[in-house]
Amino acid sequence: MPRPISAEERARIIKALEDFFIESLSPFEMTHRAFRESNSALRRINETLEEEAKRIAHALHDEAGQLLAAVFLELDKTAADAQPEMRERLEGVRRLLEQAREEVRRLSHELRPTLLDDVGLVPALEYLAQGISERTGMPITIEGFRDSRLPPSVETALYRVVREALNNVVKHAKATRVRVSVQKEGAAARCSVRDDGVGFDVSSVAQRKGERGFGLAGIRERLGTLSGTVQINSAPGWGTELLVTIPLET
Ligand SMILES: Nc1ncnc2c1ncn2[C@@H]1O[C@H](COP(=O)(O)OP(=O)(O)O)[C@@H](O)[C@H]1O
Ligand SMILES: [Mg+2]
Structure with missing residues (x-):
């Protein structure tokens, strides 16, 4: 015992x-x-x-x-x-x-973009898309809410991320079209950029060390400061989807 x-x-x-x-x-x-x-x-x-x-x-x-x-x-x-x-x-x-x-x-x-300050993310993205479409001939669809605003730091981050994503589509994807959508889901902002281009092998690119502050690495870094995340779905031949989530402080 x-x-x-x-x-x-x-x-x-x-x-x-x-x-x-x-x-x-x-x-x-x-x-x-x-x-x-x-x-x-x-x-x-x-x-x-x-x-x-x-x-x-x-x-x-x-x-x-x-x-x-x-x-x-x-x-x-x-x-x-x-x-x-x-x-x-x-x-x-x-x-x-x-x-x-x-x-x-x-x-x-x-x-x-002054539009970003004056009227908000979605109209600013439309203006951006219009410029890129005119320059490249690739149609870009923008979907999202216009009745409310996101915090300025979130709008700015999303704007810069979408711009980099669209530049990537133009540079690498050989796509015939792109769709951008911005949504508020519960306590988070979500944004997707989807192209129908050639796609790429995400894991092998992730191992490459990008220049800091640019490209996909720059996107990750910028989102990190807002506790946001990016998920990239892509496969050769399938196209690419970039899915960004940023929590909104409530
Ligand atoms: N939408 C896309 N379609 C096809 N490949 C892409 C796409 N976005 C990125 N990539 C691939 O990922 C790589 C890394 O992108 P990124 O970090 O932006 O660097 P950069 O654009 O300077 O090459 C690109 O070189 C390209 O091979
Ligand atoms: Mg790039």
Whole structure:
């Protein structure tokens, strides 16, 4: 018969067990905390960069736009007073300036689509898709809600992810069409980009080390700061689907 354990002894054993657990759990707890902290630092850096991009984009758009408008006016006045030969040369200058204006618009939009701030993710994606379709001839369908907004950091992340995904389709997929859909499902935002192209072997690409901040690796990194995930379904001959989920804080 084992000797019964006294209350005192039991308390001592429980205390020892407690100490043991606290000691073995604390490295885990510390790693977890460090992870959470570095994650929120990354998120803050991302937000700061986005803010800065927004500022530069709006300055480019507004200030360069106004300056150019003034130059156009002056050019018109000069042309009106000029001899025919000079007028022709001024017409050439005007065409060059128009190219510059387009380029400034494009750059400003690349940096930060003003549509994203003003009307939201889905219209901004439609504008993006329209540009890519015009350039490449590939039809892109955008489906999603327009009646409500997502948190700015989520909208920005999804916009950048879809842009990279569409660039990938153009670059690699040889697809005939793409479908993008954005949905709110419970407490998460979900986005899918599906093409009917050649597909690829996801596991072998995942082993390649991408340039940080770009491509699929960049997508994973950016989503990570928002506790989001990306799942890629693809197989040679089947096409590719990118499925992104970002939890929404409630
Ligand atoms: N939609 C797609 N269709 C076919 N292949 C793709 C698609 N998206 C990505 N890939 C493949 O995955 C690789 C990695 O993509 P990514 O990380 O964006 O790098 P990059 O586009 O610079 O090559 C691509 O090189 C390509 O082989
Ligand atoms: Mg890419």
